[in-house]
Amino acid sequence: MGDTDDFCVVSGGLQQFINKQEKKMSVGDQNKRGLNVNDLPVNVKIKIFSYLDAIQLCRISRVCKEWYDLTSDNILWSEILERDIRSWNVISHRTNPGLYKEVESEWSNKEIYLHCSPTTNHLMHEENALFRSFTSMIRSFLPKKTPKIAMFGPGLESGTLKIVPLIINNTDMLKTVGVAPGEFTGVGAGFYLKIPSGQVFQLAILYSASSKVRKTRRKRLENNSLVELVSKDGEQVVELKPAVRACCCAMDAFIYVVDSTKGNRFEQEDYDELMAVVNERWSAPHVPVLIMSCTPTNQQQRIPCVDVIKMLNLSSFNRPWQVQDVNVDSLTGVIPSIQWLIEQSQRR
Known part of the structure; x- marks a missing residue:
């Protein structure tokens, strides 16, 4: 009888212990659920x-x-x-x-x-790579002329940027396949370049002045071979010179190069020159404009694309445009932006 009572006491104590542990586990589970x-x-x-x-x-x-x-x-x-x-x-x-x-x-x-x-x-x-490659192949069979692209802008003449010789001489990205004779007075010869996709385009470089003049002038519009100040209704406006006007009329697309190294300022003259070149009277509204926003290397801090848009007031443009970050030393961003420009130039 005593053995039975002892067993009941032990088993009862064990049951209480188990009940206490279950309560602790239940509280622990609730705490864990509180972290969900x-x-x-x-x-x-x-x-x-x-x-x-x-x-x-x-x-x-x-x-x-x-x-x-x-x-x-x-x-x-x-x-x-x-x-x-x-x-x-x-x-x-x-x-x-x-x-x-x-x-x-x-x-x-x-x-x-x-x-x-x-x-x-x-x-x-x-x-959509498969679909794009298929449509690209179909498009390649359609007859089309070689697009003519004019490159200009203050970034071409910046002391820290040497993008033109790098583009012309970089055989890994852009292969020079010929020289285009000068067609317009005051505008030099161009180059035929091929991008990796096989598309060929003609590139004309429009400098605002010779390197000697650029080093000595105080303002961009002084001794400028592209634009001139004209008086209209008592106001001074910036217009293209006649020879450059004829050149721009023949272009299928434009590349405007700017130095976007942080701290560099965009002058009103830069905007005036851009507007004069892409003026609707000289180029049709479907002619696209590519803004190459350049820094010498990827180590420099740059002005963001969204700020370049505001500085050049691109939202007011009545034509296709794109701003692309470009690192000049590696030419990062050059090929996709030119690819976009060629595609846009072939649309009507």
Whole structure:
């Protein structure tokens, strides 16, 4: 009888011990569940999501309906757009977020970002690579003339940039396949260049003056061989000189080179020269303009593309345009931007 009582006491104590442990485990499980992301306040979740990039946000939006709604928050994408746009290395007339803001587009900030971002555009092009290669092959059979492209701008004449000789002599990227004779008075000979895709284009270099004159003049419009000051209605306006005007009328596209090293200033004269060359009276509105935003190397801090757009007031242009970051020493950005320019020049 005593043995039975002792057994009951022991078993009862064991049961109490087990019950206590289960309670502890239950409390521990509750504490663990308290650390679940889904239990965090909405504003905390959005704050966490704001540290992710656009691709990561799109991926986690598939987790559940709540996360999809949170990762589509318009204010969240506005902040991400404002943060990331300054690092974008290419922006065009179709991928300029500012344009959608100006026209008060019905698109959400997420839709604007995904449409304009160079990263997402690159991913979409990769997904459609087979289709693009097929259409490119079909297009290659269609008859088309060799596009004529004029390159000009203050970046050609900057002491830190030597982009022209690098383009002409870089056989790995751009192969010189011929010399084009000068067609216009005051405009020198050009070059026929071939890009890796096999497309050939004619490049004419338009300097504003000889190197000797450029070193001694105080302002860009002084002794300028491209443009001149003309008095109209009592005001001084910048217009192309007649010989250059004829040249620009014959061009299919333009490249405007600027030195975008941080600290470099864009002068009003630079903008006036650009506007004079692409003036609608001299070139048709479908003729595209490529802005090569150059730094000597990738080590220099640069003016972001979005700021170049504002400085040159490109949003007001009535023609296709693109701003592309270019590192002169490696010519990074040159080939894709010229490819874009050629494609645009062949559209009507």
